[in-house]
Amino acid sequence: MSELKNAQQGRIDCDLAVIGAGMTGMAASVFAAKRGISTVQVGNIDGGLIFSSSLIDLMAVHPIQDKKIWENPWEAIDALVKDSPEHPYARISKEDIQKSIEEMLGFFTDAGYSYYYEKDKNLELLTAQGTIKHTYCVPYTMKPGVTALAEKAPCLIVGFQGLKEFSALQVTETAGSRWPSLRALTIPFPGSENKKDLYIAHLARALELPGARIKLAEQIKANLKDEKYIGLPAMLGINRTKIIIDHLEKEIGVPVFEIPTMPTSVPGLRLKEVFEANLPGTGVKQVFPGTVTSVTEEGGSFIIEVGDTGRSIKAKAIILASGRFLGKGLIADRVRIREAIFDLPVTQPGHRNDWHTVKFLDPSGHPVDKAGLEIDNNFRPLNASGKPAFENLYAAGSILAHQDWKRMKCGAGLAIATAYAAVNGIKKENK
Amino acid sequence: MNPSLFRIMLYISLIICLIGLLYRIGRWFIIKTGSEDAEYSPGKRFFSALKGSIVLIFSPKILLFFKALIFDVIFQTRILKHNFLRWITHVFIFVGFMLLLLMHALDGIITVKLFADYSSTLNPFMFLRNLFGLMVIVGVALAIFRRARAQKGFLRNTLNDKFIMFIVAVIMLSGFLLEASKITSAPVFDRMIQDYSILKEPEEIKPLKVHWAKEFDVVFSDITKQDLANKTLLDEGKVSHEDNCAVCHTRPGAAFISHPVASVLKPLAGYSNEARADIWIYWVHVIACFIGLAWLPFSKFFHLISDPINIIANEMIDPQKINPANAATRRALELDACVNCGTCNSRCSVAPVYRMLGNEEILPAKKLATINAMTRGKEFSEADLKAISEGAFICTSCYKCTEFCPTAINLQDQWLVSKKELESKGHPLPHVWMKEKNAAEWADEIKDKISPRFSGPGHLNLTDRADTFSVCIQCQTCSNVCPVAACTSDKGVDVAPQKVMNLLRMGLKDIAANTRMAWDCTTCYQCQENCPQGIPVADIMYELKNLAYEHLRKKS
Numbered sequence: 001m002s003e004l005k006n007a008q009q010g011r012i013d014c015d016l017a018v019i020g021a022g023m024t025g026m027a028a029s030v031f032a033a034k035r036g037i038s039t040v041q042v043g044n045i046d047g048g049l050i051f052s053s054s055l056i057d058l059m060a061v062h063p064i065q066d067k068k069i070w071e072n073p074w075e076a077i078d079a080l081v082k083d084s085p086e087h088p089y090a091r092i093s094k095e096d097i098q099k100s101i102e103e104m105l106g107f108f109t110d111a112g113y114s115y116y117y118e119k120d121k122n123l124e125l126l127t128a129q130g131t132i133k134h135t136y137c138v139p140y141t142m143k144p145g146v147t148a149l150a151e152k153a154p155c156l157i158v159g160f161q162g163l164k165e166f167s168a169l170q171v172t173e174t175a176g177s178r179w180p181s182l183r184a185l186t187i188p189f190p191g192s193e194n195k196k197d198l199y200i201a202h203l204a205r206a207l208e209l210p211g212a213r214i215k216l217a218e219q220i221k222a223n224l225k226d227e228k229y230i231g232l233p234a235m236l237g238i239n240r241t242k243i244i245i246d247h248l249e250k251e252i253g254v255p256v257f258e259i260p261t262m263p264t265s266v267p268g269l270r271l272k273e274v275f276e277a278n279l280p281g282t283g284v285k286q287v288f289p290g291t292v293t294s295v296t297e298e299g300g301s302f303i304i305e306v307g308d309t310g311r312s313i314k315a316k317a318i319i320l321a322s323g324r325f326l327g328k329g330l331i332a333d334r335v336r337i338r339e340a341i342f343d344l345p346v347t348q349p350g351h352r353n354d355w356h357t358v359k360f361l362d363p364s365g366h367p368v369d370k371a372g373l374e375i376d377n378n379f380r381p382l383n384a385s386g387k388p389a390f391e392n393l394y395a396a397g398s399i400l401a402h403q404d405w406k407r408m409k410c411g412a413g414l415a416i417a418t419a420y421a422a423v424n425g426i427k428k429e430n431k
Numbered sequence: 432m433n434p435s436l437f438r439i440m441l442y443i444s445l446i447i448c449l450i451g452l453l454y455r456i457g458r459w460f461i462i463k464t465g466s467e468d469a470e471y472s473p474g475k476r477f478f479s480a481l482k483g484s485i486v487l488i489f490s491p492k493i494l495l496f497f498k499a500l501i502f503d504v505i506f507q508t509r510i511l512k513h514n515f516l517r518w519i520t521h522v523f524i525f526v527g528f529m530l531l532l533l534m535h536a537l538d539g540i541i542t543v544k545l546f547a548d549y550s551s552t553l554n555p556f557m558f559l560r561n562l563f564g565l566m567v568i569v570g571v572a573l574a575i576f577r578r579a580r581a582q583k584g585f586l587r588n589t590l591n592d593k594f595i596m597f598i599v600a601v602i603m604l605s606g607f608l609l610e611a612s613k614i615t616s617a618p619v620f621d622r623m624i625q626d627y628s629i630l631k632e633p634e635e636i637k638p639l640k641v642h643w644a645k646e647f648d649v650v651f652s653d654i655t656k657q658d659l660a661n662k663t664l665l666d667e668g669k670v671s672h673e674d675n676c677a678v679c680h681t682r683p684g685a686a687f688i689s690h691p692v693a694s695v696l697k698p699l700a701g702y703s704n705e706a707r708a709d710i711w712i713y714w715v716h717v718i719a720c721f722i723g724l725a726w727l728p729f730s731k732f733f734h735l736i737s738d739p740i741n742i743i744a745n746e747m748i749d750p751q752k753i754n755p756a757n758a759a760t761r762r763a764l765e766l767d768a769c770v771n772c773g774t775c776n777s778r779c780s781v782a783p784v785y786r787m788l789g790n791e792e793i794l795p796a797k798k799l800a801t802i803n804a805m806t807r808g809k810e811f812s813e814a815d816l817k818a819i820s821e822g823a824f825i826c827t828s829c830y831k832c833t834e835f836c837p838t839a840i841n842l843q844d845q846w847l848v849s850k851k852e853l854e855s856k857g858h859p860l861p862h863v864w865m866k867e868k869n870a871a872e873w874a875d876e877i878k879d880k881i882s883p884r885f886s887g888p889g890h891l892n893l894t895d896r897a898d899t900f901s902v903c904i905q906c907q908t909c910s911n912v913c914p915v916a917a918c919t920s921d922k923g924v925d926v927a928p929q930k931v932m933n934l935l936r937m938g939l940k941d942i943a944a945n946t947r948m949a950w951d952c953t954t955c956y957q958c959q960e961n962c963p964q965g966i967p968v969a970d971i972m973y974e975l976k977n978l979a980y981e982h983l984r985k986k987s
Contacts (some may be wrong), residue, residue, distance in 0.1 A: 046908070046960070046963050050908060050961075050963065051906070051963070165907075194920060195919075196924050197926075199907065199910050199911045199913075199917070199927070200911065201911035201912060202911065202916070263906055264908045326963070
């Protein structure tokens, strides 16, 4: 009877509501579904994911003001936790962090988008600017680039006329001192010779057609000298990536790798498609797009209102993975930062003037980037008295305080590990 | 009632009609609706049509002929599909008029052959004549009422439309008046006695007169009230009637319209008998019919010929396979098939745009009339052509007009051809002519006429509100998912949604509105659905396009 009533009101019943559709929200949904927790995910899938480079950072830079880079991410975490015990990583054991990443990579592998990593080592690869990026897991499309850099093998970097966001020459100029056998090649993209402006997602879609791949391979092969690897900006398709890479490698004769680009990046679009295609199969219900406008308590459960849709979700627990300013999990005005849904207390600099340092690219970062929610060891956000605000409210991801994921290079790791911890917290409570 | 005068007038009308028909039908093979039609000479078109018809007739498609004839021509289901009251109106007029034509006007040729003992003054013929006449009058009244009540612009009332309603009304009304005058007419009685009875002496005739005065409402100057009360005369009259008249005459009450009219006019019957009103009215009736006949090819009556042909052709010809010469002929024929019924206007998807802009060339009936005028060599001014061009491109080719046209005109085909014609006359669709200048040049053209903030009533005013696009972070997602940006072969650089957003952020709204992107946008909504900041990119494009056009229009 109540089921009928709920259906008429557009209400969905579940054990867990995940608010947020970025990496944290997705990871939380994956973990919850695996553990048999009935889950509804609500958010905007066209948000954080499409900006992702799809690299999975675990921990690479500490202290950030010294720009010290660590070869072993676990040692970096130890050092970080010692210096900054409020960092979310301090509340999760290294074993759990490792397990969370492995479980997430398992999901990606099942989805046909496998990753490469070495257990105790950060990997190095080129970026579109020619700088060296340190990360933990790379998608299979970028792995040959890691090998090529390590070997300093002769490598041809290919860019396209009109593709403003990638300059092969810039890559070779910047990375040349470290990797002398890099060579730059800029060619027109076959079929778009007349265009003045190219957009990378269009090129990715174009390569899903065999004819375009053959023409591209011909062009590259004609310009290939003794290079052992080809580096392209990340544009090898959105849905048929494996087919595209295999075909190109067959035609050209040497391994081909992707170089991560700035957002909007094709691997980010790929991640979005991977989640869109594979999450529903795990049993997770998705309400996309959906902006949570209010949450109220009703008899031990939360009632979540979604935008103007008239839909609502009744959940026993919530994981708040709503992100920071871009994701609109945190709202900043001229005076203070507040948390958008529950108005939870946000740890922040005392005064607006203290949000930023004077230097824009200050290596130690800006205090506003470390603002966010305080949590207990079960990853429940705290109220003004320092107690968990709600018994069944959890928080995870970049909304948490005391982390500067962009500079520490711990973004995806943070997302996955904190999501894992939050889901386990729920599992523990329910026992 | 000079029979030879009648016959002369009939033959003259028939000859004029026939010549007119040959002329009108001949023009179907000559009229060019598009300059490409010039490829096919009239002779070529005629023989192509002949060949095409023969091929169709001797194919299984002949069944479609009967389908179209029965359902669309006789039962007019195409009108029924649109509106029941309109169907009733037309069925009344059509059935009433056709049956009067066949069974009354041509009773000497048709009715007599079908019914051996036919006489126009017998039932059911007398009753039916009145019934059919009433049907026509009710139908015409409904038609006039509809036209009087129509909203401005939605129903065109040309001279032709008024003429046919007038003539038909005159024929019907004079018909009833004629019958009424004959009912009370003593001179007609006298003539009938002379022609059809053996009675000669006034004493023989008088009882019959009394009978007819009493039972048939004839008004005699020489029959008194006492005569009418005289039982002997009445009885004798009745017997005389049985012998002389009853075979052909039922009581006039069956003429349920004419008889009451006669009763009402009875006080004037004495005068009308003397003046032989019946003869006058007869000539009005007959001459009205002859005018209708002679003018048939040039008036709306022609639709009785052109519409069945068009409806049957529509059913039998496959528009995908039609020979271009025949297509040209069909388009010319269709210009004669339009009866200004306004169904297309009432179904037009962009009629609300007409209500906003007031340009009649947006509505399909006017568009067809304009095409017709063009084929007749009418010259149009630049301002006219601009209005015609606007009507042509506002049309979305939604097919509703074509679907519901009761006379089966392939309006869609007419629009396609006329749009090409307009292009060749220097008036292509806007997204073509706006490429003559670049965005900055267009912006220069309109900027003196309008303020930078130029939204007005009827707009969402997205582009005046900074909060709409100030959150744009130039992430390029919209450009990356835009299929127009992906496929455009336009060498211009201003084909990317994110560039338009940036122009808006800089307050350069007049340039933004004239970018290629704003005009090539297909409103697929990918940009709006994928924008991480929730900016209504597609809605903004749409608003910019409408604002720019509004200002270009005002300026001219």
